[in-house]
Amino acid sequence: MYQRILVPIDGSDGAMLALDKAIELAHLMHADMQAVFVVEHRAQTVDLTENFVEPMVPDDDTASRTATSVLDDARERFARAHIAGSTRAIDSYGDGVAVVLTRAIEDFSADLVVMYSHGRRGLKRLLAGSVSESLLRDTTVPLLLLRDRADVAVGNR
Template identity: 40%
Template sequence: MYDRILVALDDSASAKMALGEAVKLAKISSGLVYALSVVDRGRWPAEDSARFDFEPEPSAAANAATRIFEEAETLFRESGVSGKVRAIDAYGENVSEVLARAAEECDADIIVIGTHGRRGAQRFLLGSVAESLVRATERPVLLLRHDG
């Protein structure tokens, strides 16, 4: 069914729901979970003489990714599921495009991602990584909505 399941993680309740669902799918299908967090700490310079806008020290996002991965690895162990964790620095690239490319690289059978279910002005102002991901990939995407 699903041999390779990519789950997108951030520090949100909807991401935790997505991780739980990815683990359930992996348990049913004896699949492998790829837990991925995209960290955006800056952009590469446009030209050689430009100054790097890159934070060399671990950022709050990188620290959150470490905590998220520890939780994921604990859940993998407790559930008896095989899983790998990975952080990718987006360097200013669109998060949904980074996720879509990562799904291609690991040949994911499905992508699991949480969504906040924002509507109206909130969605317009904040955007939707989940919606953009659905548009950026040809792979199946399971959206889990957290209304909290």
């Protein structure tokens, strides 16, 4: 049914759960997979009138190192499951995560997206936004959203 499954991952337990579930689906459907990590960097101060660009902070490289580690883990999971999978780190360049993922979905020609939803509500959702909700609005590709049963049962949002 599905031949190209995309899974956004960020290294969180929920994202890795979504990756494992997507691997199970890919195995059953003989589908190709791609795990995508969106690398977000801290904004820099730029003043063109003074020719000033704030230097990159060494901690900013942490995002790239995290992406490498998480994507290495995804490759290992693909190999253990004998799944044809690829990984991709995409720099957001200031775009929102949902915008970057929408482009990744198109680039990979995904016909299914499997992702974890943190299920934020109220002020947390307003401030952090909802990537899954944005993708529901901005793409026509089916989304399989997973939640941790403990979060649902306790009502953590």
